[in-house]
Amino acid sequence: MVRAKIFKIGSRISSSSSQASLNKCAEMIKKGKTVVFPTETVYGLGANAFDENAIKRIYSAKGRPSDNPLIVHISDMNMLNEIVVSVNPYAKKLMKKFWPGPLTIIFRKNNIIPDIVTGKLSTVAVRMPSHPVARALIQKSGVPIAAPSANISGKPSTTTFKHVYEDLKNRVNAIIDGGDAEIGLESTVINVASKKPVLLRPGAITLEQLQQTLSKKIIVANPNAKKPISPGMKYRHYAPESPFILFYSKDPHIMCMKLKAKAEELVHKGKKIAVLGSKETMKETGCEKICDFYSTGVRGDLTTLAANIFRLLRDIDNKKYDYILMGSCSEKGIGLAIMNRLKKAASQII
Ligand code: TXA
Ligand code: MG
Numbered sequence: 001m002v003r004a005k006i007f008k009i010g011s012r013i014s015s016s017s018s019q020a021s022l023n024k025c026a027e028m029i030k031k032g033k034t035v036v037f038p039t040e041t042v043y044g045l046g047a048n049a050f051d052e053n054a055i056k057r058i059y060s061a062k063g064r065p066s067d068n069p070l071i072v073h074i075s076d077m078n079m080l081n082e083i084v085v086s087v088n089p090y091a092k093k094l095m096k097k098f099w100p101g102p103l104t105i106i107f108r109k110n111n112i113i114p115d116i117v118t119g120k121l122s123t124v125a126v127r128m129p130s131h132p133v134a135r136a137l138i139q140k141s142g143v144p145i146a147a148p149s150a151n152i153s154g155k156p157s158t159t160t161f162k163h164v165y166e167d168l169k170n171r172v173n174a175i176i177d178g179g180d181a182e183i184g185l186e187s188t189v190i191n192v193a194s195k196k197p198v199l200l201r202p203g204a205i206t207l208e209q210l211q212q213t214l215s216k217k218i219i220v221a222n223p224n225a226k227k228p229i230s231p232g233m234k235y236r237h238y239a240p241e242s243p244f245i246l247f248y249s250k251d252p253h254i255m256c257m258k259l260k261a262k263a264e265e266l267v268h269k270g271k272k273i274a275v276l277g278s279k280e281t282m283k284e285t286g287c288e289k290i291c292d293f294y295s296t297g298v299r300g301d302l303t304t305l306a307a308n309i310f311r312l313l314r315d316i317d318n319k320k321y322d323y324i325l326m327g328s329c330s331e332k333g334i335g336l337a338i339m340n341r342l343k344k345a346a347s348q349i350i
Pocket of ligand 1: 039045071118148188200
């Protein structure tokens with residue numbers, strides 16, 4: 001068991017205390033240690049992407065299956081050229097438009113990246129984050145940093161220091177507290193190395209934005225496919241410990257009716273339940289009168305919902321409910337990413 005050193009770094013990373021903390025963390029990365037750091041999407045559990053033993057520590061800290069490959073984070077284009085075989089015109093367009101930022105692109109990998117990083121795949125997932133702390137840490141380390149989301153495997157990703165600490169305080173060498181993540185959902189993952197571009201995981205860079213940039217139809221991978229095309233797709237993810245029931249309908253009124261009926265049934269049976277929903281859902285279902293209701297804000301404000309969903313699921317889960325109930329949201333824009341995570345987190349969809 002290790003005990004994580006904690007470093008707090010505010011938004012002013014140029015201050016001397018922030019620089020000193022970043023230097024210490026970069027030294028740790030160079031020495032093969034694990035460092036949790038903030039990014040604009042979710043917290044990442046990082047280690048030197050060139051160091052096999054360091055990467056093993058990531059998998060064991062998370063309890064992650066070793067065939068689920070990691071994203072390699074870079075701070076400049078020289079690092080990209082060092083780790084990939086080639087960069088095609090589609091990838092170039094996407095990088096120009098969306099890097100640094102919440103977009104991960106799949107490339108054919110160079111031998112310099114150990115097989116353990118990619119679960120023996122011949123491709124590697126690469127992202128240049130925009131968060132200043134993440135960028136500075138990579139830059140100061142001088143190596144690309146492999147980093148999955150900083151959570152115990154299967155649980156929701158972490159978007160706050162408190163939740164990182166809960167999961168990983170005794171499992172990593174250092175944690176950088178950089179406050180709350182801005183986006184709240186993991187990066188969009190796209191493969192443009194295959195003949196047709198495939199969206200492997202929706203995120204803050206939306207399908208609509210990708211389609212517009214590439215002027216090409218993009219295939220959306222089915223997250224529930226029997227034979228998944230991305231290794232990460234086959235595992236249940238983002239799941240709270242309490243049974244989580246998702247109510248799905250394109251029509252919010254129908255969704256509310258289903259949710260209301262189930263909530264009443266469970267309360268009648270004496271179950272302790274939590275309902276998560278918009279202010280409109282609260283009004284329409286009246287659930288706040290019969291159980292604990294957690295508001296996700298105004299219906300349709302998907303950016304706010306994305307920023308808060310993992311935090312809420314974790315906080316609610318800590319209160320040990322018999323059931324957690326939530327309604328679907330629109331699948332437009334970042335809504336596609338929210339629904340992708342909710343469907344994977346759900347133990348039942350009604
Ligand atoms: O926003 C994010 O992407 C965060 C932050 C820390 O950058 N990271 C993250 O990593 O979400 P992780 O490991 O939780 O998710 C990586 C996803 C998985 O679904 C994995 O299967 C997929 O990317 N992936 C990684 N390498 C791949 C590859 N070579 N081919 C296809 N999918 C890959
Ligand atoms: Mg993850």
